[in-house]
Amino acid sequence: MNPFDLQVNGYAGTDFNGDNLTAESLHHACEALAEDGCAAILATFITDEIPTLERRIGKLVELREKDELARRIITGIHIEGPFINPIKGYVGAHPPQAVKPANVDDAKRLLAAAGGLAKLVTLAPEHDEGSKTTAFLASQGVTVSAGHCDPSLDQLSAACDAGLTMFTHLGNGCPIQMHRHDNIIQRALSLNDRLWLCFIPDGVHVPFFVLKNWLASIGLERTIFVTDAISAARLGPGRYTLAGWDILIGGDLVARSPDGTHFVGSTVTVPRIKANAYAELGMSEADLKQVLDVNPRLAISM
Template structure:
């Protein structure tokens, strides 16, 4: 069965050999990857830039803005322009082992208006989504300010308490990024970040990486039963390895190894570092292994993510 497409993917760190977090990116590379994404029935993606020293993040955002301006200005390239803006994942996340995930701990920082403002200014209005840890945003000040700028704020890489999550929702929090990941492999059995977010799933959109590795299908099926369909979003969290098979690939300043099963591992093999999957392969996992119907998948893989970035 052919996937319904088109898809909208809110979390793409790279694709088809191009690391979106690289310091040197060319227009030709972006056009090539845009074609590959379009071939995979992807209508729009958010270029996801992860935690790095603030000046590095600003430099990478600025370079991407130059390229996106070129795409905007050349009608002949419009069919390759699937890049709908930025998802900034970090640097305002938890520095604690497990929760920090594949992000460089030394570049993590508490949320602050000055740093947030510099990121927003560098992006020239193109940030659509920003992931932070609510416990790093004292009083929800940055969440509220970003929301006022029209930016969707998601929690993620976080061990926020239930009260901190509720307070963040009051400040404008709308989403949780890749639930079940960005947290330690071992958690308290009852009170943990997964249970807290599921408890609030009527108030938050929740994204899941449905590659069969980040969350085992049995667990993913359980999570999906807990979340209202209108709040389910499927993301790839794709890296440069997406669609290329086993091997070693870059992700920012680190190297990721994709094994024979298609799982993308950090160099020390302690945690996953992005995904090598594509939206069509995740569609197949959800449909064939979990029995999710096509109409529901269209909501999870297009309509719901579109709503999060105001592209309904």
């Protein structure tokens, strides 16, 4: 098994979204990922102002190019935002002041900063007028994923028609309380034949009994497990960062916002995902290979 994690914001004390990324810290993160059995990742950048994203993405691309291990581990970039829903509950840990409607011009700037490494973009279909940005990204060979969003079923279906093929960390990036039937989780589940559905299997972002119900309903053929790891992953309690967030990790190792109202990424690792899958989800080695290795590569055509 060669796990491929599509959503890694940072690892082992290194924040990919920070302004202090160095060659040493990037190499350290990649060493830790390799030691934990993660064969490849998409380094993930969350919402910020476009120039800031360009600078941070460009810095990682520059450092990666000079490091053989980083080139092997970081096979691409996942840009999560800024084209998401700014409403509280949907915006999650992303700074709402930097959120903006999807547009092709800014998408081109972000792709240029990534230097051909952008493999996945998460956006809100309801904030992509006419699905123009989705169609553009798909035409460039970028996998487009819905996330931090609340499109109607018609809007989500139209985005699929335009090239959207994935949903980012389903069950998160949405309010705790929603309509019991017509909500974004149910809409995405109803389109599971058209969407790769990603989950964070840490028992915190989605309780294990809920995830078991969903997996029993949709099967593993379109399921992907991700960590959504931040810099605190692999480490113990303490203070860490994700972009502009100052995060205090307590004894439960849950990454929460300073006010405690929502999660800010995860501290789960691939070894922990495996342990959870065996003990809590009743999955086999073959099942894990599908959701950690095979499906992620199929989803972004690697």
